[in-house]
Amino acid sequence: MGTGLENTWIWGVRDMTMKQTKNNVLPVMMAPRSRPTDPFRLKAWHGLILASIVVLASIPAFAAEEPAKASIFDVLVRWMPLLLEGFVFNVVISISAMAIGTITGAALRLGQISLNGAVRKFAWVTTQFFRNAPWLVLLFFAMFLLPFEIKIGGLTIPLPDWLKAIFGLSLPVMANVSEIVRGGVVSLPSGQWEAAESLAFSRTQVLWRIILPQCVKRMLPPWMNLYSILTMATVLASIVGVSEMMTLTGQALAAEGGRSDLLIPFYSFVLLMFFIYCYPIARWTIRLEKKFAVIN
Amino acid sequence: MTWSDDQPMVSIKDLHKSFGALEVLKGVSMDVMKGEVICIIGPSGSGKSTLIRCINALNDIQQGSILVEGREVNDHKLDKLELRKKVGMVFQQYNLFPHKTALENIMMAPLLVLKQEKAEVEKLARQLIKKVRLEGKEDNYPGELSGGQQQRVAIARSLAMNPDVMLFDEVTAALDPETVNEVLSAIKELAQDGMTCMLVTHEMAFAREIADHIYFTDRGVIVEHGPPDTFFDDAKDPRTIEFLGQIL
Numbered sequence: 001m002g003t004g005l006e007n008t009w010i011w012g013v014r015d016m017t018m019k020q021t022k023n024n025v026l027p028v029m030m031a032p033r034s035r036p037t038d039p040f041r042l043k044a045w046h047g048l049i050l051a052s053i054v055v056l057a058s059i060p061a062f063a064a065e066e067p068a069k070a071s072i073f074d075v076l077v078r079w080m081p082l083l084l085e086g087f088v089f090n091v092v093i094s095i096s097a098m099a100i101g102t103i104t105g106a107a108l109r110l111g112q113i114s115l116n117g118a119v120r121k122f123a124w125v126t127t128q129f130f131r132n133a134p135w136l137v138l139l140f141f142a143m144f145l146l147p148f149e150i151k152i153g154g155l156t157i158p159l160p161d162w163l164k165a166i167f168g169l170s171l172p173v174m175a176n177v178s179e180i181v182r183g184g185v186v187s188l189p190s191g192q193w194e195a196a197e198s199l200a201f202s203r204t205q206v207l208w209r210i211i212l213p214q215c216v217k218r219m220l221p222p223w224m225n226l227y228s229i230l231t232m233a234t235v236l237a238s239i240v241g242v243s244e245m246m247t248l249t250g251q252a253l254a255a256e257g258g259r260s261d262l263l264i265p266f267y268s269f270v271l272l273m274f275f276i277y278c279y280p281i282a283r284w285t286i287r288l289e290k291k292f293a294v295i296n
Numbered sequence: 297m298t299w300s301d302d303q304p305m306v307s308i309k310d311l312h313k314s315f316g317a318l319e320v321l322k323g324v325s326m327d328v329m330k331g332e333v334i335c336i337i338g339p340s341g342s343g344k345s346t347l348i349r350c351i352n353a354l355n356d357i358q359q360g361s362i363l364v365e366g367r368e369v370n371d372h373k374l375d376k377l378e379l380r381k382k383v384g385m386v387f388q389q390y391n392l393f394p395h396k397t398a399l400e401n402i403m404m405a406p407l408l409v410l411k412q413e414k415a416e417v418e419k420l421a422r423q424l425i426k427k428v429r430l431e432g433k434e435d436n437y438p439g440e441l442s443g444g445q446q447q448r449v450a451i452a453r454s455l456a457m458n459p460d461v462m463l464f465d466e467v468t469a470a471l472d473p474e475t476v477n478e479v480l481s482a483i484k485e486l487a488q489d490g491m492t493c494m495l496v497t498h499e500m501a502f503a504r505e506i507a508d509h510i511y512f513t514d515r516g517v518i519v520e521h522g523p524p525d526t527f528f529d530d531a532k533d534p535r536t537i538e539f540l541g542q543i544l
Binding site for chain 2: 189191192194195196197198199200201202205209210213214217
């Protein structure tokens, strides 16, 4: 000894074994101490700081402004109702796409464990295709491939852009949900299937009564994660002209005559709104992850 | 079906089972009569668990025959659900449904599979809870129970289907030593009530106490079998003697 290595972990263990033989006491293997949960956590005052940055960002520009122009803060406040309306639209798009994507994605996953080979193949190919395609490209496809109205018999159903955007965004969601469900199902020990089968449950009963109820808990965190990502991806709809928050922000800026000093405050406001909406979801996801990790 | 009580309840003839190229069972035969308790012992990897998992068709069979109450298990037209209603199974890892309480675990199969009345099923489930001495634990989730308690719930869950034969696959192997006995005594009571039981076990003293017949398997074949006293005191095959020498 005395090599300077005594403090390293390996030598520490060796020290313990030597002590053991000396004192005839078995060393106690200490469980690795768990890290304090989350070294950094955002509090309400962090949000305040963020908000004040948005406001402050306007001040230097404001000070330099000629008196004829309205203050940046006033402009922002004036446009705020419209921008918030746009944000509500983002939320509506995200919730709708998530709902459609979840239902179709779950169905796709069930197709992948179907006993029918053709159904299984089809579901697998569909999942892989949409999972590995860029969201924006899928959005463009939905925009340009779907007609602007559907005629069923004498009935004409219009398909506005926002509806097409919802369809477009629900495609990658579908594929990802399918994978999340798959992960949930395979994460269960095979003993659950065996125990249920040995109790004479049919395959459908095993799936719906035993497997899926347990998976829901496990799937919730990644599912919420996906929802967060989807919400942030809704701004892609601005590229195809849906009047959500990002589009409206651009229009508001244009209406103000393209003042360059407005750019940062306006887009900071957009950021802030998305952050306020998505951050609690992320926190909640982490909480759920921890909770379920302990139980199962 | 032309099966009657005086014929073997489970009759296995020349059973072969492979996983890919690995042949796990190489021609196993045994008969188990109604009310009989048999124990299968042997070294790890000798095919004991595979053998009893074939009986309720959790594993499929390549060759040979298993008759359960006269019903051929090695038959692609077999109605597995009907078979499994008659054959109960308890696993090493308990495999309780963690999202259901102890009582719900017991009630699920009779309600959903046998479509029995809820009030009756609940009455039965409470009786079974009492039988395995878990009064007061009805509303606990499996995660809140000890291993021994979970395993007793698993036994009760299997019994709720009113099976004719019970399979036990190393049910005490995952338990703490101090909880092994509570599970063993539950099985013992079951055997004394006349339930036909097939156990894979490493508990030699227990096997000797409750079994009517002991089978020793090694490398996919039954090396030796006999009533417990003859088997333990008067083993003939060198492999049996070696195994017993190591374990006793």
